[in-house]
Amino acid sequence: MTEVGQNNKDKAEDAKKRADEMRKELTFSFKNLWNPENEEEMKAIMDFCEDYKVALDEGKTEREFVDYSVNLLDKNGFKPFDPDDSLKPGDRVYEAIHGKALIAAVIGSGDPLDGFNLVGAHIDSPRIDLKTNPVYEAADMTLLKTHYYGGIKKYHWVAQPLAIHGVVILKDGKTVNLRVGEDPDDPVFTITDLLPHLGADQMQKKAYEVVTGEELNVLIGGIPFPGGEDIKERFKLGILNLLYKKYGFNERDLVTAEIEVVPAAKARCVGFDRAFIGGYGQDDRVCGYTALRALIDLEQPLKRTALVILYDKEETGSGGITGARSQLFPSVQKRMVRSILDREPTAIELQDNIERSAMLSSDVAVAFDPTFPSVSDPLNHSYAGRGIAFCKYTGRGGKGGTSDANAEYFNEVTRLLDDAGIPWQAGELGKVDQGGGGTVAIYQADLGISVIDCGVAVLSMHSCFEIASKIDIYMTYVAYKAFFEKMRA
DSSP states (O other), X not given: OOHHHHHHHHHHHHHHHHHHHHHHHHOOOOOOOOOTTOHHHHHXXXXXXXXXXXXXXXXXXXXXXXXXXXXXXXXXXXXXXXXXXXXXXXXXXEEEETTTEEEEEEOOSSOGGGOOEEEEEEOOOOEEEEEEEEEEEETTEEEEEEEEESSOOGGGGSSSOEEEEEEEEOTTSOEEXXXXXXXXXXXXXXXXXXXXXXXXXXXXXXXHHHSOGGGOOEEEEOOOOSSOTTSTTHHHHHHHHHHHHHHOOOHHHHHTOEEEEEEOOOOEEXXXXXXXXXXXXXXXXXXXXXXXXXXXXXXXXOSSOEEEEEESOGGGTSOSTTSTTSSHHHHHHHHHHHHHHTSOOOHHHHHHHHHHOEEEEEOOEEBOOTTSGGGSOGGGBBOTTSOEEXXXXXXXXXXXXXXXXXXXXXHHHHHHHHHTTOOEEEOBSSOTTTOEEOOTHHHHHTTTOEEEEEEOEEESTTSSSEEEEHHHHHHHXXXXXXXXXXXXX
């Protein structure tokens, strides 16, 4: 090679080196976090997710998840919150609201008027509910009329084993808890589907019409009440008689009952390498569980009070007395500030607490699915295996129905994680005009709380078997714990 040729080669290599250095300095990307060589971390991830699978199986309804959470809190030194008692640094308290929502807190040493560190999640999931008058018979079978709850693909729910969970309140006020279809010896239930041989017309329909809401009828029996064909509605009577003998309620009691139909399957590890967890209700119990575990596992003394809020009704718009749009949080916040101050706070002091608080709206994100890439913007999407996913805004179309977190707060939260060495990612729900969604953040922002959406990226969201990466679940827990400990401390 000539001297000129060598000089040109050296210049090219120098330019490439400078470009590589500048690329490293100026560009940014989110990386996959799995490191199988880190055996300690791998064990921590797997152990944490085994506990999480138990929570999914035990808490398939919001009531059951609250009960599970209360038991977990009791075992870890938390006490029921008494508004008449004073709260001091280090106290651990909780309050279950109407059996369907929960607030838990670890009291910090700082002035409550300087704000709390909050993580809010919802614990309801799309499902099928019974109608007010559900039991009927047809074609020598007994069935239940239903009404689906939240956004579902109705065809997901047919021809698979289902369980029945819920509460029935008797005339004397006694509560009967139902949970049938989960134990190996239990019967299960199902919604029948049309066989392909006779499904030519059905298969021509649009997906949302293949199974209609009125066709989601749950099969629950087929043995008549004894006494012959002259007995009116003998198949229905057979089931009602069985239910009365076993549980003590009648058809009148079902009118006021709260009964949910959910998949009977257990949460399972997914993949030969067990990298994922599959199960019903991960939207959004995965974020509820990780937030609660982060609160429970706090060890060091806190400056700012850490508080977890678990809401109901998010899947239907966050309304009701246990939804994020209710007065649930302002009511508990007022009582908690009063107990910490040991006096009645003024309206201005309560607003100071609100406006100086920092919050993470803990809800699942959508993981990029390589099988369905057309609905996503690959550059602006969350990915399984890349850690906790932030969504600056959710909503739909022109950002309708979103709080759209401000740049200052987004930077403050992610800088905290950067300083703690905790990886994170950011994304959107999908292509702008494709659709959208929302979560509790908008209603907390309406109160004046700085808040941003973040959580675990999930595949097959709103299905009967949602998928989440184990490392994302664990890293979300780690991120929430750091937020509680270090945010504005």
